[in-house]
Amino acid sequence: EAQVTQNPRYLITVTGKKLTVTCSQNMNHEYMSWYRQDPGLGLRQIYYSMNVEVTDKGDVPEGYKVSRKEKRNFPLILESPSPNQTSLYFCASSPGSLWGYTFGSGTRLTVV
Amino acid sequence: AQSVAQPEDQVNVAEGNPLTVKCTYSVSGNPYLFWYVQYPNRGLQFLLKYITGDNLVKGSYGFEAEFNKSQTSFHLKKPSALVSDSALYFCAFLQAGTALIFGKGTTLSVSS
Numbered sequence: 001e002a003q004v005t006q007n008p009r010y011l012i013t014v015t016g017k018k019l020t021v022t023c024s025q026n027m028n029h030e031y032m033s034w035y036r037q038d039p040g041l042g043l044r045q046i047y048y049s050m051n052v053e054v055t056d057k058g059d060v061p062e063g064y065k066v067s068r069k070e071k072r073n074f075p076l077i078l079e080s081p082s083p084n085q086t087s088l089y090f091c092a093s094s095p096g097s098l099w100g101y102t103f104g105s106g107t108r109l110t111v112v
Numbered sequence: 113a114q115s116v117a118q119p120e121d122q123v124n125v126a127e128g129n130p131l132t133v134k135c136t137y138s139v140s141g142n143p144y145l146f147w148y149v150q151y152p153n154r155g156l157q158f159l160l161k162y163i164t165g166d167n168l169v170k171g172s173y174g175f176e177a178e179f180n181k182s183q184t185s186f187h188l189k190k191p192s193a194l195v196s197d198s199a200l201y202f203c204a205f206l207q208a209g210t211a212l213i214f215g216k217g218t219t220l221s222v223s224s
Contacts, residue, residue, distance in 0.1 A: 035214075042215055043214040045211050045212070045216075048211060048212060097206060100146060100204070103148075106154075106155050
């Protein structure tokens with residue numbers, strides 16, 4: 001089944017403890033992206049990647065890192081999480097910019 | 113700044129009635145516009161897109177959207193609403209050919 005898989009689905013962590021949210025797609029898509037969803041703010045793009053080793057900042061990149069060493073994987077790294085990063089995170093992939101994105105099921109992160 | 117706006121936080125409609133979820137855009141050049149739906153505890157699903165061509169775009173689950181250049185709108189419509197259409201709907205545009213920028217979302221509630 002064609003899909004974007006994120007792990008974990010739920011995560012509670014403490015301020016300052018480094019964490020990684022994994023994202024993997026099995027559709028050989030070039031484009032991958034991370035979004036965060038907050039009530040009243042909709043979805044905001046954190047980072048995106050147009051291909052292996054090509055990444056760029058979205059609207060809200062502060063406090064996040066990404067890497068794209070392989071086409072299928074696009075992990076999101078929070079090196080020192082803070083409570084304002086408590087949010088619902090989505091990874092998405094697309095074969096090209098004019099195609100629709102396929103989204104993962106989301107990761108609900110709580111930083112205390 | 114370029115953007116899309118969803119002027120209604122919530123739309124209520126009775127089952128069987130037509131529904132409209134509004135989206136207006138402020139995008140330079142030819143806009144590439146999208147609609148996504150998010151069901152509770154799920155990721156976003158692509159509904160339809162306007163890239164070029166016919167102003168009436170047909171998508172998944174019986175939805176359609178009309179691109180109106182003079183009114184800078186891209187409203188989502190369905191002739192007969194179902195209770196199962198109740199969800200959160202997002203309008204989005206493609207910025208600089210790479211970043212998908214979302215509106216804040218409209219909650220559709222269909223009553224039986």
